[in-house]
Amino acid sequence: MQTEDDTAQSSSPRQHARAAELEFKNVSKRYPGADKPALRDLSFKVPAGEICVLVGPSGCGKTTAMRMVNRMIDITEGDILLDGKSVRGRKPAELRREIGYVIQQIGLFPHLSIGDNIATVPRLLGWDRKRISARVDELLELISLPAETRDRYPAEVSGGQRQRVGVARALAADPPLMLMDEPFGAIDPITREHLQNEFLRLQEALRKTVVFVTHDIDEAIKMGDRIAIMREGGVLVQYDTPDRILADPADEFVARFVGLDRGLKRLALSKLSDLSLDDADSVRDGTPAHGQANPDRVVFVDGQSRPVGRLGRDREPEPIGPVGNPDTSLRDALSLIMSDDNRPLVVVDADGAVAGLARLDVIAGALASHNGRDAPAEARS
Amino acid sequence: MGLLIAASGPVIPNFGGASDKCAVNNGFFCWNWFTQHWGSTFGPAVVQHIILTAIAVGIGFAIAFALALLAYRFDWMETPIAGISSFLYTIPSLALFQILVPFTGLTRLTVEIALVSYTLLLLFRNIVTGLREVPEEVRDAARGMGLTQRQILLRIDLPLAVPAIFAGLRVATVTTISLATVAAFVVDEGLGAPIFDAISRGNFKTEFVAAAALAILLAWVADLLLVALQRMVAPWAAKRRSSVVPRSVVRAIRGRRRPISAVRET
Numbered sequence A: 001m002q003t004e005d006d007t008a009q010s011s012s013p014r015q016h017a018r019a020a021e022l023e024f025k026n027v028s029k030r031y032p033g034a035d036k037p038a039l040r041d042l043s044f045k046v047p048a049g050e051i052c053v054l055v056g057p058s059g060c061g062k063t064t065a066m067r068m069v070n071r072m073i074d075i076t077e078g079d080i081l082l083d084g085k086s087v088r089g090r091k092p093a094e095l096r097r098e099i100g101y102v103i104q105q106i107g108l109f110p111h112l113s114i115g116d117n118i119a120t121v122p123r124l125l126g127w128d129r130k131r132i133s134a135r136v137d138e139l140l141e142l143i144s145l146p147a148e149t150r151d152r153y154p155a156e157v158s159g160g161q162r163q164r165v166g167v168a169r170a171l172a173a174d175p176p177l178m179l180m181d182e183p184f185g186a187i188d189p190i191t192r193e194h195l196q197n198e199f200l201r202l203q204e205a206l207r208k209t210v211v212f213v214t215h216d217i218d219e220a221i222k223m224g225d226r227i228a229i230m231r232e233g234g235v236l237v238q239y240d241t242p243d244r245i246l247a248d249p250a251d252e253f254v255a256r257f258v259g260l261d262r263g264l265k266r267l268a269l270s271k272l273s274d275l276s277l278d279d280a281d282s283v284r285d286g287t288p289a290h291g292q293a294n295p296d297r298v299v300f301v302d303g304q305s306r307p308v309g310r311l312g313r314d315r316e317p318e319p320i321g322p323v324g325n326p327d328t329s330l331r332d333a334l335s336l337i338m339s340d341d342n343r344p345l346v347v348v349d350a351d352g353a354v355a356g357l358a359r360l361d362v363i364a365g366a367l368a369s370h371n372g373r374d375a376p377a378e379a380r381s
Numbered sequence B: 001m002g003l004l005i006a007a008s009g010p011v012i013p014n015f016g017g018a019s020d021k022c023a024v025n026n027g028f029f030c031w032n033w034f035t036q037h038w039g040s041t042f043g044p045a046v047v048q049h050i051i052l053t054a055i056a057v058g059i060g061f062a063i064a065f066a067l068a069l070l071a072y073r074f075d076w077m078e079t080p081i082a083g084i085s086s087f088l089y090t091i092p093s094l095a096l097f098q099i100l101v102p103f104t105g106l107t108r109l110t111v112e113i114a115l116v117s118y119t120l121l122l123l124f125r126n127i128v129t130g131l132r133e134v135p136e137e138v139r140d141a142a143r144g145m146g147l148t149q150r151q152i153l154l155r156i157d158l159p160l161a162v163p164a165i166f167a168g169l170r171v172a173t174v175t176t177i178s179l180a181t182v183a184a185f186v187v188d189e190g191l192g193a194p195i196f197d198a199i200s201r202g203n204f205k206t207e208f209v210a211a212a213a214l215a216i217l218l219a220w221v222a223d224l225l226l227v228a229l230q231r232m233v234a235p236w237a238a239k240r241r242s243s244v245v246p247r248s249v250v251r252a253i254r255g256r257r258r259p260i261s262a263v264r265e266t
């Protein structure tokens, strides 16, 4: 592994799409002196390049499971395979340099500049100066931090920026696996959502294998390609895609954990771009539109066919309200429709031009069609 | 034993030469007398004082540092080490001289042994506290990124303990500068010597005031230099928003201030 890094120096420090498959095989953990195991017979597989979210109530063993991967905690029984090779035989320090790790409290080094924080693992791996410097610049850009923050100390940047630096630091040596323990935990909801979106955008390009811990089911649904739901005593209850978990919870515990609003949560997983839209009757603003049959479908547009108004129920023109776009979630679309007297939502394309109308019953129909999508829901322990 | 103060006989006032009116009248501070005696008395005394202090703080720091690393590595060692250094700290300096003189004589060694003993507690406490106050998540992150135990100590723990270590060094240095005046009980060195001389001349004010002022000035300059040095070694600490020194260290230092002045007055 090390030699591979050394010989790779001449090539550009861009990410070469390296991701490793991770497999838990009957892993158990019993802390010394504890009467009950913290993890019981955990088995699951994370395909290379996917985000697996471990979620469950406090104390169910999420952190324990994650920290056994990079040998921060010893495995009592079973094995963990990284790219098919057991981690048990690896030297801990070496193994850890190959795995990106973001701890919950971030843990930036306060005495090192942001740049030096990010450079930690590349330095440990003995990269040369130029390569490290280039990599730091690249990562700062990747997490959209201004270049001058490189020389600042962690105390001199905002909490959200520190969180990003924590992620960049873990990504620095381009590890095939990332472990992220509640990386966006202690942060306000708006910044948190921003960081989540940013990470998903990054992941789209990087395609790392990621193990992501959270106790927030909404975050799990948003971030996960797969979700592992755990319960007290370190038992894995269900391991599935977010949609399947919401559509078909394995048991009462999972159903309660995902919440009664799981139907709405499923809506949040789909976007307006997944929906077939109705055509709108676009009318050039200023021309009379009284002859139209269905006032709900009338949209007044400007010269670039951008919506400027609609026809009210009273058939009087009124200015346009909020509109949707292809990235708007069905859940948000539903909410907009219901707060607008159940009128269809005007959807615009990337250029702001009218693309069509989203009807309430079409959205409801999408939920129903999802249900039948992945057929044999019973075949699961 | 043969301590200077015991040897000094009845006081015959001698205020330094009939030529200087101010001195003869024992004025509060005679600038001329002071400048005349800078080369023969005060200059050398300042240099000796600096040497006495530097040796004491240097050796004290080396010992305390080694002990602190031991206590940091092996928890159980902290209590006995702290106990012994606290004990040394509470022995009044004059008593310690009395105990040491039969073994080491009226030498600089006697003085240094005493001064070093007084620095140990302060330095040890601060270094250990500094190391222990490294946030657990920082150490955890370091371990998780693949730093070895040794790398964590050298690259994380020690640099982060620098503010606490300097806090200890500053108090230890200032304390030692003040304590080193007592060295004149044993050897004719340091700024204590002109103070004793002033007493033996029948409280010659100029010499007394000059020596005391120089000691204060020295402490002040040393403190400033240490602050500047810390800025250089740990520039990040100045940029931290809130406490530069962890609160418990401040507490540890404040808690120790009282016994220091008690010792000083003996």
Ligand SMILES: Nc1ncnc2c1ncn2[C@@H]1O[C@H](COP(=O)(O)OP(=O)(O)OP(=O)(O)O)[C@@H](O)[C@H]1O
Pocket: A031, A032, A034, A038, A056, A057, A058, A059, A060, A061, A062, A063, A064, A065, A215
């Ligand atoms: N070092 C330890 N020694 C003994 N028991 C431990 C240790 N660390 C964790 N445990 C126990 O193991 C169980 C799982 O802990 P873990 O930290 O993995 O939970 P978690 O799911 O990460 O919880 P949270 O969401 O609160 O972070 C808990 O019951 C905890 O008390």
Ligand SMILES: [Mg+2]
Pocket: A062, A063, A064
């Ligand atoms: Mg945890």
